[in-house]
Amino acid sequence: MQAPDRSPGVQAAEKAPVVQAAEKAPAVQAAVVTPGRDLRLDLFRGIALWLIFLDHIPSNLVAWGTIRNYGFSDATEIFVFVSGYTAAFVYGKEMRERGPFIAGAHILRRVWQIYVAHVFLFAIYLAEISYVATSFENPLYAEEMNILDFLKQPDVTIVEALLLKFKPANMDILPLYIVLLLLFPPILWLLQFRAWLALGASVLLYVLTWHFGWNLPSYPEGVWFFNPFAWQLLFVFGAWCALGGAHRLGPVLQSRVTLGIAIAYLLFAFVIALTWYLPGMGPYVPHWLEELIYPIDKTNLDVLRFAHFLALAVVTVRFIPRDWPGLRSPLLWAPIVCGQHSLEIFCLGVFLSFAAHFAMIEVSGAIWMQFLLSGLGIVVMIGVAGLLTWYKRAERSSGSRPKRPPDADLAGGEA
Amino acid sequence: MKTPMTACEAVDARPISAFTRVFRRAMAGHDGMRLIPAFAAALYLFAGAAFATEPCDIPASLLSGGWDLKHVTEAVAKDKRLTIAVVGTGSSLLAGPDGPRSAYPARLEAVLRQKLPAVDVRVVSLARSRMTAEDLARGMDKVLTDEKPDLVIWQTGTLDAIRRIDPEEFRAALDEGVTTLHKGGADVILMNMQYSPRTDIMVPLGPYADNMRVVAQQHEIPLFDRLAVMRNWSDTGAFDLYAAGKDNVLAQRVHDCIARGIAFMIIDAAHLHPESKAAQ
Secondary structure: OOOOOOOHHHHHHHHHHHHHHHHOOHHHHHHHOOOOOOHHHHHHHHHHHHHHHHHHOOOOHHHHHOHHHHOOOOHHHHHHHHHHHHHHHHHHHHHHHHOHHHHHHHHHHHHHHHHHHHHHHHHHHHHHHHHHHHHOOOHHHOOHHHHHHHHHOHHHHHHHHHOOOOOOOOOOHHHHHHHHHHOHHHHHHHHHHOHHHHHHHHHHHHHHHHHHOOOOEOOOOOEOOOOHHHHHHHHHHHHHHHHHHHHHOHHHHHOHHHHHHHHHHHHHHHHHHHHHHOHHHHHHOOHHHHHHHOOOOOOOOOHHHHHHHHHHHHHHHHHOOOOOHHHHOHHHHHHHHHHOOHHHHHHHHHHHHHHHHHHHHHOOOOHHHHHHHHHHHHHHHHHHHHHHHHHHHHHHHOOOOOOOOOOOOOOOOOO | OOOHHHHHHHHHOOHHHHHHHHHHHHHHHHHOOOOHHHHHHHHHHHHHHHHOOOOOOOOHHHHOOOOOOHHHHHHHHHHOEEEEEEEOOHHHOOOOOOHHHHOHHHHHHHHHHHHOOOOEEEEEEOOOOOOOHHHHHHOHHHHHHHHOOOEEEEEOOHHHHHHOOOHHHHHHHHHHHHHHHHHOOOEEEEEOOOOOOOOOOOOOOHHHHHHHHHHHHHHOOOEEOHHHHHHHHHHHOOOOOOOOOOOOHHHHHHHHHHHHHHHHHHHHHOOOOOHHHHHO
């Protein structure tokens, strides 16, 4: 996996006329051609990868520290947004330089890579649960063992898995990405010329999805856990921000009123989240408010979740500026390097969560073990990400590298 | 505290510990990245010292939902009678010759009779395996006419999660069932899934557990959070839920403790006065 060549000067020179023609706003141009990479994106995607890993280890006490327990949104929102942002950043540049067909072809190649990664993870999953099925017997859990029914007809199960209809628990994110990226080339094309129109279309699709209940079917029953028609909103919004939207929103983001609203909303979400874990607080939530907010629908990216993510983003952007020196500090190197290799590290995280579950079954599920496995997993993720960076650098410095197309890590990028 | 029967009251005496626990869990998660060994050791000692003593220990915060069981209060006060129907699936049953006697519905009857000797307590188990929430919701009318219960304990969610039923449909079924029971003049306690560490990587319980919490909240009924309660036993070392084996002992002990937890919840939410406590 290699990064595309980046030379801000050339980029700016080539890009400026297109953008200007499309937007007729020089300010936008400055935002689009931002030189270098916004390390904050890598930082937060890296942190999101860690949180997803911690949340995916079943029965993990450490997962209490992850953001999903303190508000409406969780690491998935961060991940989808950042991936939309980086995808637009990487492929948008390519689309301007080499045309929509080349860029579109590269996006589709990326889709294929993610699909292969998903099937690989599914194979590991099958191996683990086949083991659990043969080694586990406990009269307390007679009902839970119904989950193994699908092993009785592997022909159907495996074909449904290849069609992305059968998705084991915790393996819903990659199929979501596959669909989002598959639909991305025309959206990206539109974003370059009519950014507001593209964003409007995305909002319209979101609204229609809620209204008509659109979703993709799942096997054996039900629908996709992450509804791509709803979650595309966050992905397209991320892409829109990357292509000048963030700049347009500048004055709004800087306003004190926005900050105040964001902080108030985060506090509100925190208090509501507390009632989930302390049932005694339940009666203090007024009935009309419950009627209004529940259910907070993760499948269809509830508006409350989206707003919670926006509030988090407003506060974050306010307190961590782009040129914050901390981003270069050795302490934050670890999450940043993980965020820069997101497809590999995401897959590794899913694998590690299976491995951790296996270790908890075979060795011990005690609390010290949960901490040990959580810590160990993150260390392995950092180690592998560091190794990938080193390998990429070594490959680049060998000098024989042919010019390759950009490679956006998990719908987004190493760019 | 000398007899196992008082295990639940023992917890009630220190409700603060539950809050401290949640707080510590949260803190541990935050700092876990850097201070894993130290925190793991501290937390392990803390957990071991404070919570591994009583097998049926349940933090009071998990059992007190704040909602009342009005029909139960009334039935006990007026008629000195209490009829409870358990509507549920496979995890409300135990296999084997002494299964029916040791599953939690039968144990609940025994515990309540002991705690409320002046009340004629009857617990009917209507659990059948392989039923979704929708299947069970449809049968609620029949439950009302057949048993005329003052309280229905509705255990559900496991098969729905395994089959990946649309969570929206699941919620609609819960809503329908609870509405039917309320119209028929019965109180309701919802009970969610078992904590099953060996299989929980395969079954996405989250959305179903969330929906049960929401429905309980909206209808102002208690939720017996079996998931959190059993999780708590696993974390504190009260039960080794990772264990495998054909042996029925663990299952029977867990069911007995679940029965004690529900008994505590009913007595608390209906403001009853257990007499066995006074006798001691």
